[in-house]
Structures are given as C-alpha cells and as structure tokens.
Amino acid sequence: MRYLSTAAVAFVLLTGCDVDVDIDIDTEAEPEVVGTAYPEQVFWGDTHLHTDNSVDAFGFGNRLDAEAALRFARGEQVTATKGEQAQLSRPLDFLVISDHSDAIGATKAIYEAPRVALLANEFLLRWHDMMHESEAGSLQVTAELIDGAAMGTLPESLTDEEEQTERTADLWQRHGEILEQYNEPGVFTAFMGYEYTPMPQGDNLHRVVMFRDGPEKATTVLPFSSLGPNGDPERLWQHMESYEQNTGGRMLAIPHNSNVSNGLMFAMERMDGSPIDLAYAQTRALREPIVEVTQIKGDSESHPFLSPNDEFASYGIAGWDSCNLSCTREMDDDSYAGSYAREALKRGLEIERTVGVNPYKFGMIGSTDSHTSLATADENNFFGKHTANEANVSGRATTPQNLGSREGRFGWHYLSSGYAAVWATSNTREAIFDAMVRREVYATTGPRMTVRFFGGFGLTEADTENLVESGYGKGVPMGGELAGGDGEVPAFLISASMDPESARLDRIQVVKGWIDEDGETFETIYNVSWSDAEQRVMDDDGKVTPIANTVDLSTGTWNKDSGAPELMTWWQDPDFNAAQTAFYYVRVLEVPTPTWPVYDALKFGFTLPDDVIKVQQERAYTSPIWYSPQS
C-alpha cells in the first residue's frame, strides 16, 4: 500500500508541477468609500509608468519592480536604481503601471523550463538537485519520499490535489496581486494597465491601456501585444470591445507622444490609408476619450508652426519636433497637423462635418512615461526617463540621448513633466476611471495647480461667488458638451489656484477652435485673467504684457511676489457665432521658473551651455468643452 502511494506521489510530483503563489491580501472587510455628490477634490496621478518589467527599462538597468513603484507613488522613500534616496514631496493619489505588453503578456513560458517549474517547491527542488548530483543523493531523497508517504509527513502541496490546480502564474497575474496589496480605496488607487506599443517605421502610435476593473477581470485577458497584424490600433479597440462584452468590465486607451508620430497619431485617414468612416470615428471616440499631451518626451499640445500667433506654443518642442520617435524619419511640413493635440481637436471638427461623428473629441492629461519606476515630474526632484539619467548623474542634462542612436536629442530636451489631474467623486478605480471617460480631467507639466472650468447658458458673473455649485448646477464641467441654446451666448466660469509648493500664476487663457460654414477650421487664444492686472494691459491684438522673468540662475530662485496665488473669472466669447461648432479649453501658466538642468548645474557645480533652455512657464491644459448648434 505504501508503494502504491509512493507511485501516486511520484506521479503527482512529475505532472502537477504548478507554482504555488501567495496572495498576501488582507481579507478583512474595508469600509465602503462613499462618493461625493459631485467632484469636490482633484486627484493627482501618473497614468504612464514603467518598471523593470519593461524591456527598455530593464535594458537600461532599472532594478525597481512594481512594488517599489507603488510604494514610491504612495509617498515612501525608495532607493533608486543608481543608489540615490528618492521620495516624492507629496504622494500621488493614483498610479497606472504601464509596462510594455510585449514583455509581460503570455509569459507562461517562464515556468516551462523544468528546473524552474520545481523551483517554487523546495522539496521538489531539493529532490531534483539530488537526483542530478549523485546516485546516493537520489536514493536518499527517494527514501525520504517513501518514508514520508508512509508516515504521512509529506508536504501538503504534494498530496493535496486541489493545491495543484492549474494556476498559470505568469507575470501579469503576479502583477495583479501586487497591485491589490497597495490598492487602498479612498487613499490610493492602483490600476491594472500596460502599454501597447506599435511603432511602424519608428512612428509613435503608442497607447497606455487601462482597466476600470481589478485583477480578477483584468487577468482573464492578456496584455495586448502590438506585433504583426495587431499593430493597427483598430485591433486593440476590437479586443477592448470583446473584453467589455464578455466580462462586463471596462477598458480605455490613452494615446501619447503624438509629437513623434510623424503626423500619424491624428491622421485624416485610417492606418491602412482608407478614409475615416462613421464606424471608425465612433469607435475611436469611445475607446480613446483622453490623450496624454505632456510628458518627459516633450509636449504635444501646440507648435509654433501650426499656431504662429501663440507666443507660448514653443514649450516642450525642442528636440522632439524634427523627426519621429526613433529619429529615422524627418518631419515634413505636412506631418505637424497630425502630431499636435490642438490641431487634432480642430481636425475632429472637420471629420465630424463629413462623417457625422468627431473621432478626436478627447480630454487632456499629463503623465511621466518614466522608466525608472519613479513617477517624478518636479523640476527640483526629477529622476529622469531612464536609470542612466537619475538624479545623481551629473552629466545627464548635456549628454546625447536619442533612443537607439546618440544623435539629435540631448538630456535637457527631456522635460520634467507631467501629471494627470482628475475631478472624481472618490479615490477609487471606478470613480477615477469614470471621470476619465467623461473627460473631467486636465493635464499639468508637474505642478499641482487646481483648475476649475465650467460652461453653460445662464451662468452669470455673480456665479463666481459660488463657482463650483453653480458650475455643476447650471452648466457642464471640463470635458462636457453644450448644445443648442437658441443663439444665446454661453458663459464660462474659470478658476485656477497655484500649487502652494510651486510658483504663482501668470495668467489664464482660453483656447478656442471652431469650424466655419466652408469646413475650414480656425483657432484663437484669449487671455481671460492675469496677475497684476492694473499694471499689465491687453493691447488691440488681445495680447497681454508678458510677466517679468525674475529667475536668478545663480541660485535657482525667483521673486515669490511675482504673479497671483489665484485667478478667477467669468467669461464669454466675444466672437461667438451660434452657427459654428467650436471647442474651448483652458490653459493656465505659472510665472517663469527654472528648469531641472538649472537645479542640476547648481547641485553639481557646472555651467550649462547657452542653448540649454533654463527658464520655462509650467502650465495646465484642461479638457475642452464643446459647443454645437443643435441639441
């Protein structure tokens, strides 16, 4: 009888080699998080962070895993890969770890190497090793095995059939378990997600994909790879639809780096060259409600070539606007329009005119795209894009850093940017995701300004006394839509408060884009509120006296008296034409402050070359509010 059980055990040993992975989740019930009636608090997060699970991140030496990334985002001190102590000045409220899908999907093979399969079970491992070492060893272990079976002292995992149930413990699954350990509704939200990275001929078509759901649903599918035929985003959207239909869950995709897409990200036709049709427009608008417009690899909101009248359009373009992501294809004049968000919003109006639906009706956020596992976007606490450029690397601002080659881009071209601001009713997966779907979000280049933006018919100047209640009660928030109005001119309520840990504000602008009867699109920028309004005047062209640059490069400080801690206004479009579909979004500018290379130069004691940008105005971009004539 003993020998039969030995045979059974041996059989089980050989066939039931599954890895036993712990779920260290506290199963005590957590208090329900109650949402507020309308969003009262803005939540700050990074939707685009890479850990050592990403091929390129660990290729550069990143040794920090998802757990370290989560702890850092929650405000803990972490030792960066290159040894420096790293800590955010304030925690983030949410995080999407978005490692490249090609590395973390379908990695069941990680457990298929035989010795590896035994690794997790120490008894099996020891047995395996001894079997290989010597005959005496193998006989000894076999004897132990037999003894154990006889005495009933074998480890449970060998005899309990249920413990051996099929658990395809791959990286994606393990990732979900780690997220659950750090997801704390009401305190910190950890989202399931990954990055889908099609890059035809080096043109960037990347999207971050994120789930409303926790790992239980999200791990029923594999991170969607962009290889082969799946490199067309329309495939991704098909997959997203299948997931939603079959699980009842929700996904969304967030494009980024249109600035290096060579005009492809917001093209006027589909990837295969055919014209955009109604189905495409509907699908795109549904699957991609927001766009990441500012991050380490440059700012994609606007460009002087497309907006020659915008004196602030040149932020974040140096190093990024002459070629695509891999710098294998140069940008020609025709490529700019499909590469920048403001123009894309206008293109959306054009396509809506011909096809009936606007595919580019998106909200705007920022994120870092950091590959160091450290979600930093503060100029004086910037840990760079790759571990080769962390904060203790003295030469990082001036070394050439193109991807793949060593030409074209230099360290200082990389921005210490940005974060996603979300107006949600609670800090939970559901509430933050839903806010993104309705586009009640805005982008910043790092500083945590609080920005409110409402539009409606019937909003009056007196409503600034009760801005938030009036805005929600009588109008729509950022990301919303106004329609009809019977010719009445809509009004907007806008407020911006400085980040108390950053700099004061220079001004608030409203960016308007519209389409006329001939199908041509236009844009105008209005200055609607600015600091020191008594001294600074608006001229006939609508331009306001630029705020003085008070940055002292020798100390990295600026005059704290410059600018305003808060700006607020009620505004109507002086050129409103009720027949013309339009969008309006808010851009908020801080006073000029030093860029991160300046802090580096002071810290390490060197002089920056003349061509390095040393002063910038950090900014926020809200999601637009769209107006259309018909209800």
Added chain:
Amino acid sequence: MSKSAAMLKEPLLHFLVGALLIFVWTYIAGDSQSPDRIVFTEADVARLKANWRQNFYREPTKAELDGLIDAAIVEEIYYREALKLGLDQGDPVVRRRLVTKLQFLNEQSPGEFVPTDEVLEDWLGAHPEKYRIAAEYDLMQLYLGEEEAVDLVEIEQLVVGLNAGSVQPDQIDNTLRMLPTGVKGNPDTLRDQFGSMFTDSLEELVTGQWVGPIRSGFGIHVVKLQEKRSGRQPFLSEVRQRVLNDWRVEQLDRAETETLAGYLSNYEIRVFGREQ
C-alpha cells in the same frame, strides 16, 4: 538487514526510479528539432489560437491565424539566426532580463511570507511612528493676502479683534475664494491643500483661539483651531495591509540577501586592482 536496505532491493523501486530518471531527462532535454527545420506542431498552433481566443473571445479567422503563424515563423527564424550569430552573448538586455527573471522567480517561494497576527503585532510595535494615526484638525482659516501685500501690524490687531469678538470672520474679505474657510484634515491632507509651510505651523495652534500670521505657499492666513483629535497608535486591524506589505518587503529583502550570499559562496571572484 535494515529497513532501508531491504527497500533498496525492491524491483518496483528500481523501476520507479528508472522511470523517473528517464522522464526527467527527456523533460529537461526538451524537444530537439533538427537545425534549419522549423516545425509548428498542433500544440504550437493551438497555443497561438488560445492566446487569440483569450483576447478576442472567438476563434481567429483563417486569415488572422495565418497572420499569427507567419509572424511566429519569422520570429523563430530571426531568433535562430540571432543565436547562430551569438547575439545573445553579452547582450545587456538579455543579461538584465535573465537577472530580473531569476529575481522574480526567487520571490515566488511561498511559506515564509504568510505571517501570523502575532508576527505582525510585533512588527507594528517595533515601528510605532510609521503607522501612527495622525492628529485630525478642524480649523477655520481666513486668507488675508500675499506676503508682500499685508501689514503685519494690522494682522496682530485683527487677531486681537477676532478673539475679542469685536471683529467677525465674515467681515473679512477672503480674497482666495477657492480655499474653503472651514477645513478638516490631518497633516498630510492639509499639506496637499495648503503646502508644508502651513502644516509646519499646526503645532502652534491653540483650541478656540485665532492665531496669526500663519504662512502658507499662498500667503498669509489667520487660523482658529476649533477642535483637535490627537493622534494615536492604531490597532493592527486598522493598518493590517500596510503592515503586511512592509513586513513582507523586509522578508523579501532579507531572502534576496541570503540568496545572493548563497550564490556568492559558489564563486571565486577576482577583480583587477582589488585585494583578495
């Protein structure tokens, strides 16, 4: 004869051990495909289909399946050609990937990372400050203006007046309209709203008294502490997941150090320029 010795003579045992050895040998040796011959077996195609099915909840069409197989063939060819050229040798990405893979697998050892409540209570007791539940403040704040715009003498008078009742809070023009007058929170949430300069001053507040000037990143405030609920040590049940996470991270660190020490003991290491 000892029991063991008798057992060792059992033919069944010899047969079993032999069978196990053969099984393990073939398992480890893996499929041996002859060079320059690429075979996609039914199992391989099934795997491609399964991945597709998992993401699209339907079978791939013939065209889609052909696309997947063609892509897989190309990948296999490039993979083999790369191996022939020895491109895996010394490749920093391959090296890093293998290191990460092993580190990941080493973390999978179960057993020692499931602590009892007693272990967690000990941990909680050993790190009192880390999990301390912070004090809760119920404040009234009035923003008086930017640092350069206010008169500190006037502020002192204002504070006196507020405390005497001769000046009412709603008589003050609060020029930062988006900052609420009534504020509740702990030092972390207050810092998010007002900045660290403000929270540094929380200790000087006295219940029921207006105090000023209190500085924040916005400018100058006067603040009245309505109520303060002191901080306290938590019960394990209130912070269990965080304690569990932190304890586990330390165990993993220790395990990784031990694992590395174990590996190191198997290697003789010599470095140019370093003493042995």
